Amino acid sequence: MSLSRSSLLGDLDVEVSLDAQIGASTWFGIGGRADILACPRTESALIELAVRCRDQGVPVRVLGGGANLLVDDGGVDGVVVQLNNEHFKTIRYTANGDITSARVGAGVNLFDLVQETKRRGLHGFEMMAGIPGTAGGGVRMNAGGAWGQLSDCLKTVSMVALDGTHHVFDAESLGFRYRGSDLPHGIITECTVSLQEDDPIKVSDRVKEIFQHKKSTQPMADHSAGCAFKNPVDPSTGRQMSAGALIDKAGLKGRSIGGATVSDQHANFIVTNTGASATDIRRLIDEVRDEVLSRMGVTLEPEVVIWKRSDQA
Ligand SMILES: Cc1cc2nc3c(=O)[nH]c(=O)nc-3n(C[C@H](O)[C@H](O)[C@H](O)COP(=O)(O)OP(=O)(O)OC[C@H]3O[C@@H](n4cnc5c(N)ncnc54)[C@H](O)[C@@H]3O)c2cc1C
Incomplete structure (x- = not known):
C-alpha cells in the first residue's frame, strides 16, 4: 500500500492532518494517532477521497465525536475521515x-x-x-x-x-x-x-x-465511552439482561488495570485515570468479559468500538 498525502489527497478540498492525535480527542481522552486524518469540506471531495482510497487499497475509518471509540496505543493506518466541517x-x-x-x-x-x-x-x-x-x-x-x-x-x-x-x-x-x-x-x-x-x-x-x-x-464527569458492553440476551427467556448488573454481581466494580477502572457508580462504565493507556482499557475489557463468563456463564460483547492498525486487527 503506498500512502503519500500528495498523491492521495493533496489536490482535494480536504483538510489533512498527518500523525493526528485522534485518541486524545476521544471521550476516553487517550489512545494513539491516525497516520492521516482527513476532513472533507464538500461532499464531492468526500466522494473523490473514497474512490482514491479504494483504488489505492487504503483503509478508511470514520471518526464521529469519539464517544464510543477506543484507539489502540499504536494508532491507526490508512485514512480516518471526520465530517467536522460546517458543510456536514x-x-x-x-x-x-x-x-x-x-x-x-x-x-x-x-x-x-x-x-x-x-x-x-x-x-x-x-x-x-x-x-x-x-x-x-x-x-x-x-x-x-x-x-x-x-x-x-x-x-x-x-x-x-x-x-x-x-x-x-x-x-x-x-x-x-x-x-x-x-x-x-x-x-x-x-x-x-x-x-x-x-x-x-x-x-x-x-x-x-x-x-x-x-x-x-452514570459517571458523566469521568472519561469513558459510555457502556463498555452491550446488554446480552438471556437465551432461556429471550429477554435482555443488564450487562452492568452482571458485572456488578461478578464482583468487578472497582477492578482496575493500570489507569483503567470499572466504575463504582455504574459497573458497565470503564473510566480512565491519569496515566491510563488504551492497552489498560483493552486488558480490562478482556478481563471483565472472561470473569463474567466464568462466574455468571454469560458472554458479553463489547459495545465500545476498538480501532487498531490493519495488520494488528
Ligand atoms: C458519558 C457517555 C454516555 C453515553 N451514553 C450512551 C447512551 O446512553 N446510549 C448510547 O447508545 N450510547 C451512549 N454513549 C456512547 C456514544 O455516545 C454513542 O455510541 C454515540 O452514538 C457515538 O457517536 P460518535 O459520533 O461519538 O461516534 P464515534 O465514537 O466517533 O464512532 C462510533 C462508531 O460509529 C462510526 N461512525 C461515526 N460517525 C460515522 C459516520 N458519519 N458514518 C459512518 N460511521 C460513523 C465509527 O466509525 C465507529 O464505528 C455514551 C458515551 C459517553 C462517553
Missing part, C-alpha cells in the same frame, strides 16, 4: 402540519440537536439527552437507552459507500435493532428524523428528567 453540520427543518422533518448533517453534535429541538418544541428526540457524539455516530450505533433509540425517529440515512457511490436508504429497510443495523460500510453524511410539534415546556421537562436520571446513575 447543518440542520434543515421542514414542517408539514404538526410533523417536522429535520435533515441533519452527520457532523451535528447530538447535544446541540437535543437543545435545538427542545427550543423549537419538537418531540421525539428527547431520548438522546445526555448521549454524546455526532448524528453520524448515533445512527451507526443506533444510540439510545431506556427512553428509546435513534431509529425510533429516523426516516432516511444518506451515505457515501467506500466505492464512492452515494445512497439514500429508507430507515425502515435497514433492520435497526439494539445498537445495530444492517447499514452497509460507508460514511454516513446525513439523516432525516421525523419529530412532532409539542409544548416546549413539556419537551424541556422530558429532556431534563432523562438528563438528571443519567447524571445520577
